Amino acid sequence: MTSTALNSVSHVARRYWAVALVVAGWQIWVSAAGLSSIVLPGPLAVLRDFVGDPLSYAAPAGRTFIVAIVGLLLGFTLGGALAVLSWSSRLLNGLLTPLGLIFTSIPVVTLIPIIARLLGYDVRTVIAIVALICFFPAFVYVGAGLRALPPGSDDLFRVFGGSRRQRFLRLVLPSSVPNLMLAFRLTAPEAVLAAVVAEFLMGTDGLGYMFRKAAGEFDTERALATSLIATITSVACFGLALAAERRVLRRWT
Secondary structure (H helix, E strand, C coil): CCHHHHHHHHHHHHHHHHHHHHHHHHHHHHHHHCCCCCCCCCHHHHHHHHHHCCHHHHHHHHHHHHHHHHHHHHHHHHHHHHHHHHHHCHHHHHHHHHHHHHHHHCCHHHHHHHHHHHHCCCHHHHHHHHHHHHHHHHHHHHHHHHHCCCCCHHHHHHHCCCCHHHHHHHHHHHHHHHHHHHHHHHHHHHHHHHHHHHHHHHCCCHHHHHHHHHHHCCCHHHHHHHHHHHHHHHHHHHHHHHHHHHHHHHHHC
């Protein structure tokens, strides 16, 4: 093993030793207690199920990932657009802000039957649920960014006679970019969670449906492995969003 590989293994061990400790304790507890695999399988049994048929996880994980990304982008587009409309008019701000707050406060579980009747019991409803979850953070963060202008900058534009359009494009909109990227990073893992929950409740595919099917058949190893894949997918989305945030801010600042 090369020194680079050894350094990588050492870095992973130093950073994730607590996770390894929990997994080891889990396996020791299950083995010592002699628990049935239906009640709680050990991590080795979960790993064997995954390694035995990894392709059966790949397709649902890919679909959940795509659904989460599409819903995330739709939610951010809608949230950002409404934040701009709220900024442009006090009347729209008074109308959209409370409506957005009330609509987002409604439990998603109660909205799924309504959205499913409108869009159908398929992937469109799952995407709509994800977009709904992602909408409000974008609306709030972009709205805050549009109003958090550098001190004195607004007066400078007014003194030099900048039009409202110039002020928006060259001052207000750029000021909202850091907030937008922060909201994107924080919401990306939530998009995966929302997609899994929506698939679990009414989906016909993806990790959520796979988990529901495995749990219904008392296939606990597969259910736990599906949860693990969903967690990895969520972490991957966070990592991609973090990389995008750093790239955008590096160019923007």
